[in-house]
Amino acid sequence: MIRAVKGTRDLLPPSIAVWNHVEQVARRVFRAYHYQEIRTPIFEETQLFARGVGEETDIVTKEMYTFEDRDGSSLTLRPENTAAVIRAYLEHRLDQRPGIQKLFYLGPMFRRERPQKGRYRQFYQIGAEAIGSESPAIDAEVIELVVEILERAGLSGFTTLLNSVGCPACRPRYVARLREELGEAAPRMCPDCQRRAVTNPLRVLDCKIPEDQPVIERLPSILDHLCDVCQPHFAAVRQYLDDRGIAYEVRPRLVRGLDYYMRTTFEVVHGALGAQNSVLGGGRYDGLAESLGGRIPAPGIGFSIGEDRLVMAVEEAHPGRFADRPDLMILPLGEAALRHAGLLARELRRQDFSVEVSPGGKLKRTLETAHKIGARFVLILGDDEIAGGTYSLKDMTSGVQTPVRREEIARRLEGIQ
RNA sequence: GUGGGUAUAGCUCAGCCGGUAGAGCGCUGGAUUGUGGUUCCAGUGGCCGAGGGUUCGAAUCCCUCUACCCACCCCA
Structure with missing residues (x-):
């Protein structure tokens, strides 16, 4: 018998009603914040993701569905959508349109990972990008927006984590400092951390091994190393969130997996999701357009919600509530x-x-x-x-x-x- | 890529020390005329994941494989 391929699945009634509910809520909230939909292709030139996401990331090095087209060009099923949205922004000169470009998308993404709870090879993201402004006010609005979606979708008991990962001016200094400290500390840590200390020092910070925590506690915090631009930016974001009464926790050790993030980063975690407890991740990526080879600056901030995980949590919180019943x-x-x-x-x-x-x-x-x-x-x-x-x-x-x-x-x- | 767990009916699972399959739910129908939720009765259902081995005999013991789940890695 032919079955759905590993890591893919059929979305059936009655839970499809929860998917539709979540998407309907998202569309309504996007409209309220004046975001408009963008639909980019499911596959793109491989180079777009390699340069956008980062050549050295796991996503690019071992998780992409890449294939050769009949004319020999290398194509890849999108593993995320931010790079494609920026590509479209540059290609269609959306910078020439009035105001900040606020775009949202929803649809399937593809990563060849080992499936587990809340993680699939074809998974769905609901995301948005606000492009064309470096203002921290936009950061706060984006976070407000995403929290609004989660709440209106019926999710509660989640935690919003906030951090700043600096910028090309200050992060290298911090990473250098971190490497220094790790030179001494790493030998006392788990094998994974010893490896990460060399390959990607920032990753050491979110190691989950309990024995390593005391060591991690003593490592320097990036928040003490932000430059004169990043520091006030972060303070302003916090101020605007406080103004709105939006709860968040500052996590100086929150790091993001994709290379393009800078300054503000955030994540929302929820308890009922197993090991994959992150419902959404996002952040600012002011330099992404340039690394894609664009001559037009496109400072922006965005997020993407793991729709599979959000649906899972909403279903658990409100079993049977969204069934489609005939009148x-x-x-x-x-x-x-x-x-x-x-x-x-x-x-x-x-x-x-x-x-x-x-x-x-x-x-x-x-x-x-x-x-x-x-x-x-x-x-x-x-x-x-x-x-x-x-x-x-x-x-x-x-x-x-x-x-x-x-x-x-x-x-x-x-x-x- | 690494580790652990599980594979028996559409679903959730029993099945001890080997003697060729069970329950509950579901589905279909019945309990006299056109009234659901409760109840009762009947029916429907399975190459016991696949292949090999041990044995008179294997769902059960052994080996191999495959699939799924969970965790690591990483990430949404």
């Missing part, structure tokens, strides 16, 4: 009633009601089916009703059944919407 199920008794039901259903469907028509059978069974599929109302339609010109409308929640005339049905259904 009405029509139960015709007999051939004449079935024909009549077809016409009636079409009329109601044109008024945007969700209507199911039973193909027939014993009333007891069809009522049982109506109950199982969650129909809010049931309309019983037999010879008596056709003759009398009224229908029997039953409220499946209360069990109360009342005679209604055709023109009353819509109004009765409205009452429950």
Whole structure:
């Protein structure tokens, strides 16, 4: 039997309703903050991600779905979308449009990792980028926006982590300092940290091994090494978040995996997700456009929500709450009633009601089916009703059944919407 | 790439020390006429992940493989 390939999955009812709910909430919030949608291709030239994400990152070195096209060019299924959005910004000269470009996207991304809870090879991200301003006010607004999405989606009990990772002016100095310290400390740490101390010192900071924590505590903090630009920028972001009453925790050891981040970085974690507890990550990337070879500066900040993880957490918090239930199920008794039901259903469907028509059978069974599929109302339609010109409308929640005339049905259904 | 766990009905799982399969849920139907949720009855269901070995006999013991899950790595 042919099965879905490793790390991919079918999204089925009823949980697809949660996906739609999350996406609908996101679209509504994006609209409120005046973000507009952008849809970039699912695959791009490999170079875009190699340069955008960082040649040395794990994503680029071992997790990309890269293939050779028939003309010999190297293409890659997108492992993330920020680089592509910036590419589009440069390609279409969106810098020439008025104001800050605020764009959102949602869709599948691809990384060839070993699947586990909350991690898939085809996974979905809901993200946004605000391009064209270096102002810390934008940073705060972006964080406010993403928190708004999470809350309105039905998530609670999450923690927003905030940090600044500096910029090309100050981070190298900090990294050098860190290397120095690690020269002494690393030998006392876990094997992974000893490796990271050489390859990527910043990664040592978020090692999870308990024994290493005391050592990590004593390592220098990047926040003490921010330059004259980064330091006030970070202070301003915090100020604006405080103004809004948005809760966050400063985590000087929060580092991001993608090379393009600078200054503000943030992450939201949630307990109910297993080891992959991060629901979203984001940050500022003022130098990304240049590293893509663009001559136009495109300072920006963005985030991406791991939709699979958000859906998982929302489902856990509100089981069964977002199921798609039909407003009405029509139960015709007999051939004449079935024909009549077809016409009636079409009329109601044109008024945007969700209507199911039973193909027939014993009333007891069809009522049982109506109950199982969650129909809010049931309309019983037999010879008596056709003759009398009224229908029997039953409220499946209360069990109360009342005679209604055709023109009353819509109004009765409205009452429950 | 590394480690651990699990594979038996559509789903969740029993099945001890080897004697050729069970439950609950689901699904279909019935409990006399056109009334659901509860109840009762019946039916439907399985190459016991695949291959090999031990044995008179393997879902059960051994080996190999595969798949899935979880964790590491890394990240959303």
